[in-house]
Amino acid sequence: xxxxxxxxxxxxxxxxxxxxxAAGCKGVGALGTPPRxxxxxxxxxxxxxxxxxxxxxxRSALAAAPALRATLxxxxxxxxxxxxxxxARLIVPAGAPAQPSLSGPPRPGPAAPxxxxxxxxxxxxxxxxxxxxxxxRLAGLSPSLAQLLASIAASEASHATLxxxxxxxx
Amino acid sequence: xxxxxxxxxxxxxxxxxxxxxxxNAAIYGxxxxxxxxxxxxxxxAQQAWTELQAMRDDLASMLAARGAQPAxxxxxxxxxxxxxxxxxxxxxxxxxxxxxxxxxLGLVALEDPRLRSWxxxxxxxxxxxxxxWTGQTTAFPGLKP
Numbered sequence: 001x002x003x004x005x006x007x008x009x010x011x012x013x014x015x016x017x018x019x020x021x022a023a024g025c026k027g028v029g030a031l032g033t034p035p036r037x038x039x040x041x042x043x044x045x046x047x048x049x050x051x052x053x054x055x056x057x058x059r060s061a062l063a064a065a066p067a068l069r070a071t072l073x074x075x076x077x078x079x080x081x082x083x084x085x086x087x088a089r090l091i092v093p094a095g096a097p098a099q100p101s102l103s104g105p106p107r108p109g110p111a112a113p114x115x116x117x118x119x120x121x122x123x124x125x126x127x128x129x130x131x132x133x134x135x136x137r138l139a140g141l142s143p144s145l146a147q148l149l150a151s152i153a154a155s156e157a158s159h160a161t162l163x164x165x166x167x168x169x170x
Numbered sequence: 171x172x173x174x175x176x177x178x179x180x181x182x183x184x185x186x187x188x189x190x191x192x193x194n195a196a197i198y199g200x201x202x203x204x205x206x207x208x209x210x211x212x213x214x215a216q217q218a219w220t221e222l223q224a225m226r227d228d229l230a231s232m233l234a235a236r237g238a239q240p241a242x243x244x245x246x247x248x249x250x251x252x253x254x255x256x257x258x259x260x261x262x263x264x265x266x267x268x269x270x271x272x273x274x275l276g277l278v279a280l281e282d283p284r285l286r287s288w289x290x291x292x293x294x295x296x297x298x299x300x301x302x303w304t305g306q307t308t309a310f311p312g313l314k315p
Contacts, residue, residue: 078309085310135290143279147313150278150290154271154297154311161298162307 040145043137044090047149050130051083057126065119071166072123075159082152089145120167127160182285183238185276189289190229192273194243196266197222202249203266206259215263218299260303267300271312 058076062069134153138146197219204215230240253262274296277289297311 075307078307081309131294135287135294138278138286138290139283143281146286146290147275147278148310150275150293151271151310151313153290154294155307155309157294158297158301158307158311161301162305165302165305 040141041090043141043149044086044145046137047134047152048083048086048090050133051079051086054126054130055079055083057123061119061123064114065116068116068119068166071120071163075162078155078159082155085148085152089148117167120163124160124163124167127156127163131156131160179236179238182277182280182282183233183236185273185280185285185289186229186233186236187238187241188276189270189273190226190233190240192270193222193226193229194241195247196270197226197243198247199249199262199266202253203259203262206253207256211256211260214302215259218263264300264304264306267296267303268308268311271296271300272314273312275312 055076058072058079062072062076131153134149134156138149141149200215200219200222204212204219207215226243233240249262250265251258251261253259271293274289274293277285278293280286280289293312297307300311301307
């Protein structure tokens with residue numbers, strides 16, 4: 001009886017230690033705290049999906065209005081940095097079914113109109129909406145994930161400001 | 171029970187003190203920047219300075235309500251780089267806003283949903299002002315690269 005209890009305790013510790021070991025393989029410092037399963041993972045997946053859509057929008061806008069490259073390229077790079085930081089937080093167990101949100105851009109973004117002012121206006125609206133949406137999802141998240149999402153939302157809000165400024169000055 | 175409240179509020183008070191310290195540094199910094207800016211940007215710096223004064227008073231009230239003594243401003247602050255031109259002054263304003271955003275992200279780390287939400291909105295406002303000053307954006311305002 002006593003021996004069985006002990007074995008159970010050992011097993012419980014082993015199971016509990018697996019996420020920590022898995023995180024250790026990639027460097028705990030680089031990854032931060034692995035997200036808990038549950039609502040936090042759903043928020044991460046949703047945010048990753050939104051970043052893919054945003055990146056597709058920028059690529060489509062660049063194709064439609066190459067004159068905007070100097071304005072749009074740095075912003076696109078920042079969205080790619082968001083995506084990388086978000087994906088680093090999502091640890092997918094080996095053998096888990098592939099998630100559409102992790103297999104690359106699911107579909108091309110909406111076709112951007114060609115006039116630069118319209119392209120900038122459309123992207124600015126998308127950035128503002130993304131920032132608002134992220135800010136509403138912070139409650140209940142771990143402190144470090146909440147800070148990351150709040151910082152990404154701040155970045156997106158500043159993108160909207162930059163795009164509106166460039167639109168005004170041509 | 172008062173000791174329970176104090177225990178709950180200790181992280182909030184520390185985070186609010188950090189915001190207050192960043193606000194006090196920014197009040198000093200905007201004063202330095204304003205002296206080097208042309209008339210239009212100087213008016214913007216003065217407005218930011220006035221809003222920061224109001225924020226400092228709000229933060230002092232929030233701390234007092236938690237039984238904490240608001241930390242006093244220092245007489246002077248070390249600037250991150252020399253400020254001898256309008257361009258450097260605008261860069262300083264952008265730097266101050268990023269430091270403010272970092273302090274507001276400290277509120278986002280709290281469990282209190284109201285402080286978390288308020289901190290997130292303030293961090294956004296800081297990032298927007300930084301972009302107005304510098305004409306640039308960053309991927310992670312307020313977070314160390």
